[in-house]
Amino acid sequence: MPMNASEIGEGIQWPSSTAGLIEYLSSQPLYSLCREQILHACQLIDRCGLRLHLAGIDDAINFLCIKVTQHEETISETAMSAPPGYLARSVRQYGQCDRLTDDQAYAAYIMACAVKALEVLSDWMRDVEQSALPKGIPIPELQWDVYCAHVERQVNEDDRIDALDLYVIHLEPITVLPALRSDELRPLAVSAIREATRRKGGLISGKDRVNEMSERDSALIEKARALMLDGTSRRNVTTEVHRWLTQQIAKPHEQRPAWITFETDKALSRKRVEAILKQHNVLFT
Numbered sequence: 001m002p003m004n005a006s007e008i009g010e011g012i013q014w015p016s017s018t019a020g021l022i023e024y025l026s027s028q029p030l031y032s033l034c035r036e037q038i039l040h041a042c043q044l045i046d047r048c049g050l051r052l053h054l055a056g057i058d059d060a061i062n063f064l065c066i067k068v069t070q071h072e073e074t075i076s077e078t079a080m081s082a083p084p085g086y087l088a089r090s091v092r093q094y095g096q097c098d099r100l101t102d103d104q105a106y107a108a109y110i111m112a113c114a115v116k117a118l119e120v121l122s123d124w125m126r127d128v129e130q131s132a133l134p135k136g137i138p139i140p141e142l143q144w145d146v147y148c149a150h151v152e153r154q155v156n157e158d159d160r161i162d163a164l165d166l167y168v169i170h171l172e173p174i175t176v177l178p179a180l181r182s183d184e185l186r187p188l189a190v191s192a193i194r195e196a197t198r199r200k201g202g203l204i205s206g207k208d209r210v211n212e213m214s215e216r217d218s219a220l221i222e223k224a225r226a227l228m229l230d231g232t233s234r235r236n237v238t239t240e241v242h243r244w245l246t247q248q249i250a251k252p253h254e255q256r257p258a259w260i261t262f263e264t265d266k267a268l269s270r271k272r273v274e275a276i277l278k279q280h281n282v283l284f285t
Contacts, residue, residue, distance in 0.1 A: 040192035048111035124163035
């Protein structure tokens, strides 16, 4: 079952930790792809919950979390241009808890941001899984590792990058609002954003490498077809293409074809060249 922000908030009972929530999310087939981001968000939620628990307002924490999470976007938008004192006042107002100190109000707000960030990842995992369900095959009949591998193959990297972007957007107010500049939880949000940004950069770089490899493969395929048109037998095509590729890479940088980039700056084995040609039906398997 999917969990939205309010349900995530309802699922947190203080002074207990987010262990149950992590257990639920870790049972999703795509958990390994966003494990670090989930744990960073849960760490923020735990630290906020601890601050509120130590303040002795356990009876109001769950209601407070849900209400502030529901109004987090409104609070964030106004707080960006309002005086620092606005943040705590608005949390008290929307959370309907006048007895909060400023530090406790900040904890409630940071928790709401982390819950919204966590919701993004939960929604992304759910959406990919729902679109990946094999038609006509009951899930219990599939081995779990087989099913996880199947779902992971359906991941659209652009959508995954978008989810990381939204995750960061929800955490960014914690790092930029004047009222939170000296809050002890701010460094945790900075670390979470840095890790998510690094992960996003890796995904983009990976997509770039795939594109570069595709350009290289296209060049190999074009060369193979040209050789075959010139009368080279299929049996000798792989050897000739492999020799040609090695020669192109051995050229000085300024004389190399444009498709030889940093990522393709090494010769492939003859076996790998043959596999590429077979993959694209230049050679028959």
